[in-house]
Amino acid sequence: xxxxxxxxxxxxxxxxxxxxxxxxxxxxxxxxxxxxxxxxxxxxxxxxxxxxxxxxxxxxxxxxxxxxxxxxxxxxxxxxxxxxxxxxxxxxxxxxxxxxxxxxxxxxxxxxxxxxxxxxxxxxxxxxxxxxxxxxxxxxxxxxxxxxxxxxxxxxxxxxxxxxxxxxxxxxxxxxxxxxxxxxxxxxxxxxxxxxxxxxxxxxxxxxxxxxxxxxxxxxxxxxxxxxxxxxxxx
Numbered sequence: 094x095x096x097x098x099x100x101x102x103x104x105x106x107x108x109x110x111x112x113x114x115x116x117x118x119x120x121x122x123x124x125x126x127x128x129x130x131x132x133x134x135x136x137x138x139x140x141x142x143x144x145x146x147x148x149x150x151x152x153x154x155x156x157x158x159x160x161x162x163x164x165x166x167x168x169x170x171x172x173x174x175x176x177x178x179x180x181x182x183x184x185x186x187x188x189x190x191x192x193x194x195x196x197x198x199x200x201x202x203x204x205x206x207x208x209x210x211x212x213x214x215x216x217x218x219x220x221x222x223x224x225x226x227x228x229x230x231x232x233x234x235x236x237x238x239x240x241x242x243x244x245x246x247x248x249x250x251x252x253x254x255x256x257x258x259x260x261x262x263x264x265x266x267x268x269x270x271x272x273x274x275x276x277x278x279x280x281x282x283x284x285x286x287x288x289x290x291x292x293x294x295x296x297x298x299x300x301x302x303x304x305x306x307x308x309x310x311x312x313x314x315x316x317x318x319x320x321x322x323x324x325x326x327x328x
Contacts, residue, residue, distance in 0.1 A: 236269035243287035
């Protein structure tokens with residue numbers, strides 16, 4: 094895991110960086126397609142800044158190109174070990190449940206003794222009295238597993254953003270003394286819950302599909318009814 098003073102140093106540094114580089118960010122915040130433009134811009138600029146100023150690396154393929162599907166947007170080295178960092182942007186009013194990382198990729202890399210942490214570096218953007226302001230939060234997701242959920246369909250861990258941001262001050266102050274084995278046990282419980290919900294939902298969908306298809310196949314003729322197309326809202 095990263096040392097506490099390293100976490101604080103990078104959090105402060107990234108905070109200062111964005112306070113000095115708000116113009117390009119504001120252009121994207123106030124333009125169309127806000128979410129994707131801001132997320133990509135924040136990711137690129139933040140990771141480039143960390144890469145230039147700290148002992149950090151990008152995961153690369155055999156040709157030396159950055160991997161587009163790396164579990165870390167940037168990897169920070171501390172005590173000879175690299176730690177994955179997921180850089181996220183959060184804009185006021187768009188909390189939802191953003192994707193964090195593949196559950197199986199995370200667990201498999203922990204139990205293979207490749208990583209012992211998974212950091213979130215969040216650039217939070219709030220509009221206060223008509224002015225955009227940033228705040229930076231740098232935390233190990235494995236220390237706040239009560240604020241994640243798992244969708245076994247796409248296989249993604251997601252952040253319970255609303256409750257997370259409501260409790261952020263408390264989360265940053267609390268200490269987590271769980272061992273890596275205890276964290277994996279918690280992840281496994283969350284994984285099983287997601288997989289079980291997926292099975293239940295799939296059985297329910299299959300049951301509904303079976304009933305509807307059976308009713309359709311019992312019809313004598315297929316008639317395309319214009320009235321049924323009202324659900325398309327075509328104008």
